[in-house]
Amino acid sequence: MHARKVPAAALADIADEEWVDPSRRPYVEGGIAWVPVREGYSADADLPERETYRGRGYHLLGDVAVVHGDAPTDEELAAIVEHCRPRGVVRVKGFIDAMRIPDIEVLYGTAGEVRHREQGYTFILDPTRVMFSQGNRNEKARIAALVRPGERVADMFAGIGYFTIPAAMSGARVHAMEINPIAFEYLQRNIMANHVADRVTAELGDCRDLLAGVYDRVLMGHFDAPSMLADALAHVREGSVLHVHSIGDVNETIQKEVAGAGFSAAVASRRVKKYGPHAWHMVQDVTIS
Template identity: 85%
Template sequence: MRARKVPANTLADLAGEEWVDPTRRPYVRDGTAWVPVREGYPADENLPERTRYRGRGYHLVGDIAILHGDAPTKDELAAIVEHCRPRGVIRVKGYTGVMRIPDVEVLYGTAGEVRHREQGYTFILDPTRVMFAQGNRIEKARIASLVRPGERIADMFAGIGYFSIPAAMSGAQVHAMEINPIAFEYLQRNIMANNLADRVTGVLGDCREHLSGIYDRILMGHFDAPSMLADALAHVRSGSVLHVHSIGNATETIQKEVAKAGLEAAVTSRRVKKYGPHAWHMVQDVTIS
């Protein structure tokens, strides 16, 4: 791989540079990054191609590798470290409470705050302290593609901004609500990091108490979202769209809540990712008529 050697903390500043090959991932180690170079541009080094990784699955968030599920074997952990050279490897055992606080075990190296780049967005977070929905990447991109400039959007469970940021980058005015003060702090920082202070208004607290006015689109990215539909439906009009996340298909529950609110809606359901044995993370698009 033809690459240029740069300080790792400058990676975010290189996004969009003509010489950077966006089809390949930089190699990062000990504070230094080797950035892939497009053909026709000079490079500092020609790194040997790495062998294809076929080991235990993981997500790389910034320079921290994140595992879910059972603890890895020593060989599995060693293979991950050899493949991606992370600062640290952590295992997220689960998330607790309405604030979705991660229960984390550090398996290798050190953990802490990272600056993660994804699909052109910057997310600052500490994966040992807040949840990051890495598996929702396709859904984030889908929402961004659906948003139209000028839409007024409520993000009822904003977290660190993983739906708010893409929606705002697509031109929406986003009312982002988050109950976890640590996640809210990162939401505020991510709004600034993506230069979206004029498009995203963050509010700390229970979203049910902060919804206001009528929204064109409501993002409900929490598995308890179906139980809060009555609150959301008080802030819609004909043509508004709600994106309701759930474990399993929640269409029947949604239609009942819509009817209780004296409204009608078309509901389409799609799978986001596998959640567990015989269980899927679903999202229902609810278009009010």
């Protein structure tokens, strides 16, 4: 692997440089980062390719590795540290109440605020304080591809901007609502970091009280979304699309709520990721007619 040597603290600053190969991860050790270089650009070293990792699953948020579920064994933890050289490893045991506050345990090193780059977006967050759903990566990309410039979009559960940022960068005018003050602070910072302040209106509070006017698209990225369909349907028109997240298929509930609001709808269901035994995280695309 061709790589350039840079201070680890400079990684965020050089992430968008033309010479950086975004398909490979930097190797960090002792405050120095070896950053993969695209073909045709000069490099400081030719590092040996690393062996394929086959251990306990994890994902990186910035320079912090995150695991879910049961605690890893000492051997599994050591393998994660050896593979990605993180600043810290945290285990997310679950999420607390509707604000989705992570219940975490620091297993190695230190955690705290990170600057995470994903699909051309920047997300500033502290994984010990707010949720970040890595499994929604493909869904974020799908929403970004569906949104059209000028659409008025409601993001009812904005969090730190998982869907708000991609939608705004695709040209939408986004009304982003978040009830958790900590997540809302990161949402505001991420709006600025991604230079979309002119296209996003962010509000702190319960989305049911903040919805206003009529939207072309409503993002409902929370498992409680089906219970709030009536609130969302009061702010749509013929042609509007709702993206309703849930555990399992909720087509029957959607059709009942849509009919109660005086509309009909075409519903397309798709699986986002496995949630548990015999249970899937689903999203239903609901086109109002």
